[in-house]
Amino acid sequence: MVIWELVVNGNAKINLAIMYSLLGKFELAKQVIQLRWFLLYVALYVFAIWDSYRGTVALNQQYILADREDASIRPFVIKTSDQNFLDTRNPWLASTLSLLAPGLGHLYVNKIIPGIFFVTWTIVVMYFSHALPAVQETMIGNFDYAKRMVDMQWLMYLPSIYGFVIHDAYVAAVEINKLVDKEQSKFLRDNYQRFDFKMP
Known part of the structure; x- marks a missing residue:
């Protein structure tokens, strides 16, 4: 999907x-858009909206079933690609790390593959947009040169990257904390609660 986004966009x-x-330059916006490619972009957006809704409904149904059955949660998992363990995470720290460099917040919450992907994607966008040299030129006062050197087609990817990774890292940290609470609650009930205790 990201390659599709890159090619079509x-x-x-x-x-x-x-x-x-x-910027309010609507005529220029109409002139620059390529309609043949734009219609493919619309198809991608319709599919993405439908697929995310469908996937969310299916995941919510699985969650409800697992919660009702009081399914066990594995607090520690080792795989070939990474190791993962349940531990509380600070959502604001995850967001701040993502603000500093997209992907760091995901690495903080142990979402290794998305974290590496977002770090790589940000490096690619920064390189092709010439954003960092433009920042340097701006800091020394060469504003016109900084504006001329930036590739806006690439630079406009940054707001969506930053918006998504900051939100996603925050939500991931919150959800991991909820999962930790559920796992600890189940562990304490199974191992330390007297069998004859009546729940109020």
């Missing part, structure tokens, strides 16, 4: 059209 010039629309 790049060829349709959607990011440039968004930038011109935000």
